[in-house]
Amino acid sequence: MQFRRLPPVPPIAAKARSALSQRPWLYWMVVAVAGLTCWWAVQSALAAADRRADAWGTTRTVWVASRSLDAGDEWAVKAEEFPLAMVPSGGVSAAPTGVAGRSVGAGEVVTALDLSDAAPPTGWVAMALPRTGAPSLVPGDSVVVFGNGSEVCDGLAGPTVESDAASMGGTTEVWLPPDCAATVAVHLQAGTVVLARHT
Numbered sequence: 001m002q003f004r005r006l007p008p009v010p011p012i013a014a015k016a017r018s019a020l021s022q023r024p025w026l027y028w029m030v031v032a033v034a035g036l037t038c039w040w041a042v043q044s045a046l047a048a049a050d051r052r053a054d055a056w057g058t059t060r061t062v063w064v065a066s067r068s069l070d071a072g073d074e075w076a077v078k079a080e081e082f083p084l085a086m087v088p089s090g091g092v093s094a095a096p097t098g099v100a101g102r103s104v105g106a107g108e109v110v111t112a113l114d115l116s117d118a119a120p121p122t123g124w125v126a127m128a129l130p131r132t133g134a135p136s137l138v139p140g141d142s143v144v145v146f147g148n149g150s151e152v153c154d155g156l157a158g159p160t161v162e163s164d165a166a167s168m169g170g171t172t173e174v175w176l177p178p179d180c181a182a183t184v185a186v187h188l189q190a191g192t193v194v195l196a197r198h199t
Contacts, residue, residue, distance in 0.1 A: 057084050062091050065104045073100050077110060089153075089177035090121040102142050102198050113142045113154055113198075120156055120175035127184060128171040134195035137172055142198040145174065147187030153180035154198070 059081040066076045075096045082091075090112040101115050112121045120126070129145070137143065141157040158173030172195065176184060187193045 059083055060087055060091075061093065062087055063095055063110045065106055065108050065110060068106045069100045069104045071100055071102045074098075075100060075110075082109065089179065090124075101140070113156055120158075121177075123178055124156075124175045125178050125181040126158060126173050126175050127181060127188070129174045129184075129188065129193055129195055131170045131172050131195075134172065135197045137195070137197060143174060144196045144198060145176065145180075145184055146194045146196060147184065148190070148192040152183055152187065153177055157195075157197075 060083075061079050062082045063077045064080050066078045069076065075098070077095060079095070088109055088111055091109050092112060092115070096110055096115055098115075102113070104110065104114050131137075137157040139158050143155050143157050145152045145155050153176060155177075156175040158175060174195065184193065
């Protein structure tokens with residue numbers, strides 16, 4: 001029976017092993033350098049995570065539907081912390097009471113437009129939009145504003161003013177988030193605004 005001879009230890013590896021056996025402090029220095037390298041890598045990863053968290057800014061408590069709700073259902077919500085960048089316009093800061101004013105999907109942030117006694121949030125802009133082509137609306141209805149065939153934003157219907165001219169159809173006061181009011185104004189000037197009602 002023949003045994004295969006193992007290949008000789010490379011000269012460099014042999015010299016390194018010899019050096020470490022003759023100088024124990026060199027071994028411990030290598031261990032220390034390896035440990036410092038691992039510590040630096042961990043700290044760098046933690047710092048990067050902190051920077052990503054800071055990029056989202058501060059958080060805010062919002063109320064999220066814990067299940068799918070239809071209009072008229074009693075509220076079932078839970079409090080969660082969301083980055084400000086993810087909080088929709090009109091997100092409520094207090095737990096809603098009573099019943100939902102419209103359908104809300106599970107996990108959706110509850111906004112002022114979802115409340116049955118919906119009122120315009122502070123800072124929203126009231127605009128008079130044409131009734132032409134719009135469905136029947138009553139104050140408090142949740143509406144969608146379209147411009148040139150594309151959805152612009154959600155709003156809240158206010159009082160309706162009927163026009164004396166049958167061809168004009170009157171206007172409806174609609175409360176809008178300030179960040180979309182300017183866009184709606186452009187479509188209003190161009191005559192491309194259409195109102196629709198959330199159901």
